[in-house]
Amino acid sequence: MSADRHRGDNVQVFTVTLQRTGRRFDVAAGETVLEAAQRAGIALPYSCRAGVCGSCKATLLAGRCEYPRNPPLALDADERARHAVLLCQAVPASDLLLEAREVASVEDIARRRLAVRVAEKRLLAPDVTGLHLLPAAGQSRLQWLPGQYLDVLLDGDRRRPFSIANGPQPDGTIELHVRHVAGGGFTSWVADGLAVGETLHIEGPLGTFVAREDSERPMIFMAGGTGIAPVKAIVEHFLALGTRRAMDIYWGVRSAADLYLLPQIGQWRRQAPQLRFHAVLSEAGQAVAAGQRAGLVHEAVLADHPELSAHDVYMSGPPAMIDLARHRFVAAGLPEDRLYYDSFDYAPDVLAQIIAGRAGFHPAT
Ligand SMILES: Cc1cc2nc3c(=O)[nH]c(=O)nc-3n(C[C@H](O)[C@H](O)[C@H](O)COP(=O)(O)OP(=O)(O)OC[C@H]3O[C@@H](n4cnc5c(N)ncnc54)[C@H](O)[C@@H]3O)c2cc1C
Ligand code: FES
CATH class of the missing domain: 3.40.50.80 (Nucleotide-binding domain of ferredoxin-NADP reductase (FNR) module)
Known part of the structure; x- marks a missing residue:
């Protein structure tokens, strides 16, 4: 593999090769492997995007990467010794050869942003609010695969991830189940402030938690x-x-x-x-x-x-x-x-702050 390639603007670019399929993509300086794969239209598994859940785990067969953002908290010492890496945090320091799962079924649906209107709000359980969202006037329906999630976009570049509880509907209804987190800004507002008719801004679909239909197993x-x-x-x-x-x-x-x-x-x-x-x-x-x-x-x-x-x-x-x-x-x-x-981790920006503020933080404790 060739290392030390540069784009025209002299920014260093490394190439990642996926061993199973031979697919290759470039990673720009400072970019994570997951971000670069998404830019190239290649779907690698992920969930929290903060280094804590482990769903983006892959095996590094050749090359070197670093973790300048969050540490790879989801990897234990054994996994690190077996060259496991977390694609949502790993930034290449050379060309890489990776053994990673690809989730081809989610590749065909482009992620987009849209405005949605709260069409229904119901208390489902003591601390769970059910929301039905419909595309705002002039917006087309969101497409997604059952199981995927969306980000609710807040001011200051903050986002809050929520799974979509239904499959795509003819009228575009998106169903969410929002648990009220003690001390949580957005979920407290959903429980106590958000009213039917208000507008939210969302981005989706996201995630790779989808049905695998190529199996007959229980x-x-x-x-x-x-x-x-x-x-x-x-x-x-x-x-x-x-x-x-x-x-x-x-x-x-x-x-x-x-x-x-x-x-x-x-x-x-x-x-x-x-x-x-x-x-x-x-x-x-x-x-x-x-x-x-x-x-x-x-x-x-x-x-x-x-x-x-x-x-x-x-x-x-x-x-x-x-x-x-x-x-x-x-x-x-x-x-x-x-x-x-x-x-169901907190949003990446919140986890990054918590991790930075607490040496030795582990999400499972
Ligand atoms: C893929 C995915 C899917 C999800 N799907 C769902 C779903 O379908 N339904 C659902 O209910 N939840 C879901 N979640 C979880 C949901 O995203 C979080 O509960 C939500 O983001 C909380 O937002 P919030 O603004 O209310 O809380 P936040 O403001 O993000 O705060 C969360 C907690 O962290 C604390 N906190 C905030 N900042 C700091 C800091 N700097 N230092 C220390 N503590 C801090 C807060 O006090 C609070 O207790 C999902 C998460 C993921 C990753
Ligand atoms: S998506 Fe990378 S650890 Fe959760």
Whole structure:
């Protein structure tokens, strides 16, 4: 590989080659591998874009990269020793040869910005607001794949990511499930201030948490809290396709009042007899009172499926749940490239500030 190439304006450019497909793209000085791939129209997996969730993990086969932005917190010492890199933070210091998964299905839909109007606002659970958004006058519908997310654009270049809880609709409706974060500026405003008829500015679609249709394996879906939003979109997509694959849906919440989608899930079960639903409540007293299973949701998955090598697993929700589950599921035999997830971390700018302010910060603690 040739190193030290320069563009006309004398800015150093390195080339990344993806080993599986042989595709190549240039990375400008200071750019991350993920940013450059997106500019080149190549979809590599990602979720948090802040170095904390691990979904953009790849293996460096040749070359060197650096982490001038956030440290690669999602990599443990073993993974680093095996030359794992995080594409959302890695900035090349030479040409690179990478072993990375590509998510070709999301490549065809261009990301765009649009204004949307709040058409409906409902309290779904004590701390969850449901929003229906419609394109503002003169705007065309957003296109996306079920499971993807969007960024709500705020002033000062800030953004807040939220999963889209439905698939594309003829009238353009976008459904969001927004959990109120204590001390969180945007989600507090959604809960207490945002009114029907107001306009939001969004950018999407984003993310690579989408249905993988080239498999006949049984599927496990695991959601924590509002992590059910993208799971809902993906499950509904598989149901619309008439899938006969076994589907086990595990939904971990604190209390029975948080199970805001039960009527919908009841419909899914009537539509697809091979679909099984498991609610798991983390507050033991609440679980007993509601006659539901108690404990942590990933432990319930493992209790029912101690061996996961034959499954595809989709999961989304709180970072601590994702971090624990991804290690435990891989230890239970699940190949890492069949574990698809979105980790509901805070926005990249907020995480960058928290990481900078707290030496040793780890999202799972
Ligand atoms: C891919 C993806 C999809 C997501 N989908 C969903 C979804 O569908 N539904 C959902 O409910 N959530 C989702 N999330 C999470 C959601 O984006 C966050 O909860 C949201 O961004 C919080 O925004 P906020 O403005 O309310 O809070 P923020 O203002 O971002 O604050 C978050 C927390 O950090 C603290 N904080 C802020 N700045 C600092 C600082 N400098 N130092 C220390 N602490 C600080 C705040 O007090 C608060 O507790 C998703 C996240 C990702 C990455
Ligand atoms: S660690 Fe890179 S996308 Fe989350």
